[in-house]
Amino acid sequence: MNYFSSDFKLGILGGGQLGKMLLYNTRKFDIQTYVLDPSNEAPSRMACNVFEQGDLMDFDTVYKFGKQVDVLTIEIENVNVAALEKLENEGTKVYPSSKTLRRIQNKATQKLFYQDHNLPTAPFSRFAYASEIEDAIDNGGVTLPFVWKAAQFGYDGNGVKIVRSLADLKDLPKGECIAEQLIPFKNELAVIVSRSATGETKTYPVVEMEFHPEANQVEYVICPARISEDVAKKAQEVALKASQAFDHVGVLAVELFQTEDDKILINEVAPRPHNSGHQTIEASYTSQFEQHIRAILGLPLGKTDNKVASVMVNLVGAEGYTGQVHYKNIESIMAMDGVTPHIYGKKETRPFRKMGHVTIVDQDLSTARQIAEEVKKSIKVISL
């Protein structure tokens, strides 16, 4: 297949900010791209050759869209998997596969998959209904405190809650869920593994999430993680093993915990470019977006080493502001060394809405970390 000719067509389900970055970071390959997204104002819209508006959960829409393309990928997991399965059976290359997406879409299934494949993860119980948890606590099957996770459609911290008392159970959604043992950890880490259609694999350096000392919120994504070589190696091995267990093709973002006693546990995975890999655009020899494209087309994978160290800061809407977005002090952060803002192009800001991110790179990680603190102090996503 000649990917670099206009005969070849790549389809992407979802046209959000990930899809936009996927597209603009790979325009250099001049590949023909088709995008399906429910919103007429999808950020990807102007970065692709053909845009179609439609429901990603609708069988017919996804199937019809997929029939036009040679290779189909996603930038969001919540798509109609049955349609993907039919497309696969009829010869379309779908990466990630319908099988992987089914396993990942449901967090209970995902956790069982880790158990079945000897992939380290925190112990858990699965419940068809949240109402069953109280019984399990009564009979000792679940111990307080624990982490409740909705099995389906949780996003960015929604669908996850630490349950410390019976009272905390009251407001939980009723559906399928898991109760995961609350394991104290030293670090939250992530590793992006790329695995190509030919089976070639390449693993990115480990990144570390630095939390705000008071608010329980990731402030900085740091690469390389400030951990021992041994722990880094272990994290990369676990991530690679997960990618192979899923028989995944594309990039797989593996979120990990480093426990107090330096064990590595899988938290969850995303079978696509991920927030924990945004720094690769500026810091790596090959960005996660380019790597995803290389992988799903069966092209050789690019080098995953860092050129420079990096810190990534998410740009989220400030509390108290809703309306037409304004990036206050963006000029002043652009005056700082090695600072690149990425604006996702959403017109309206809301508190905590992801509006963009900023990457800070430097030869020296501690310099980048200092500059990141200045960035965080300066820029504010508000409305006018």
Place this chain on the structure above:
Amino acid sequence: MNYFSSDFKLGILGGGQLGKMLLYNTRKFDIQTYVLDPSNEAPSRMACNVFEQGDLMDFDTVYKFGKQVDVLTIEIENVNVAALEKLENEGTKVYPSSKTLRRIQNKATQKLFYQDHNLPTAPFSRFAYASEIEDAIDNGGVTLPFVWKAAQFGYDGNGVKIVRSLADLKDLPKGECIAEQLIPFKNELAVIVSRSATGETKTYPVVEMEFHPEANQVEYVICPARISEDVAKKAQEVALKASQAFDHVGVLAVELFQTEDDKILINEVAPRPHNSGHQTIEASYTSQFEQHIRAILGLPLGKTDNKVASVMVNLVGAEGYTGQVHYKNIESIMAMDGVTPHIYGKKETRPFRKMGHVTIVDQDLSTARQIAEEVKKSIKVISL
């Protein structure tokens, strides 16, 4: 002015490969972009918000296009300058300015400008008609051999010829031209200088053109140039002085000669992103494309240091092939460390047509240079 809102509009005259790279390397800023190009199949077409087809040399077309935007720039010099002048007078920001473009469009005027501003350049004579050169040789005003250059519309080696004998004069175009003293040089160098609307300046490291030992053709663009620190400093100073003399806003690519006795002479300049700066995408903290946008919007300029060393190879159509393009062995070069192909998206190849470029980056320049040789041996732009 809020550049990061949908109220702001940036216009670009020309929608070729430079415009395409300008656009996809700055999509992260989500700036609204308008492009004017004569071709309906312009590479920029799908990377901009609004595309208009029209003649860049037509006063009314350029003027009408420019009236819609807040800031207007170019990716090609041959545009209607009178229209830009009217737009400037009516308040549109035009970078590069009509004045700079007028000075640069005509090579005789450009050379006179260097003389007037004490910028070092090879001695030359100006002729309204090529037929006047023979008289000048007869009366000793011009000495053989010399370099003939057409004053207008010369591109990529067209419009330049070394004249060694009277016989060489026969086939020259008749129009305005210059006869430049042929000065033996050690190296052909280039420096990109960025100068913002606020007057801030930042200079990129010097690049070196490595020529094929037999064919008189640039094979590799090498950064940093393998020259002494003194010469590098001198080259950067001359380039910066040129940018200031033009009162230029944007990036200015300054092509230079390093003479046998280590003098630096200006060959010519381009007031826009340039082939000699393509490696900045992968190698620099800030790409020339991002820097151009920062400069013309009056945003702070980005850091111009290298993250890594680089070698750039142009992809031109192989001799003997015309028709639908095929990038032979592109997969094998993508398997090499630090190699990124850029495909410009032209459907048809012709001998020597610029079809793309490949950047090779590495911590170590000599490693990058070795890999570049492998790249050059492997990839071939042919038709099937």
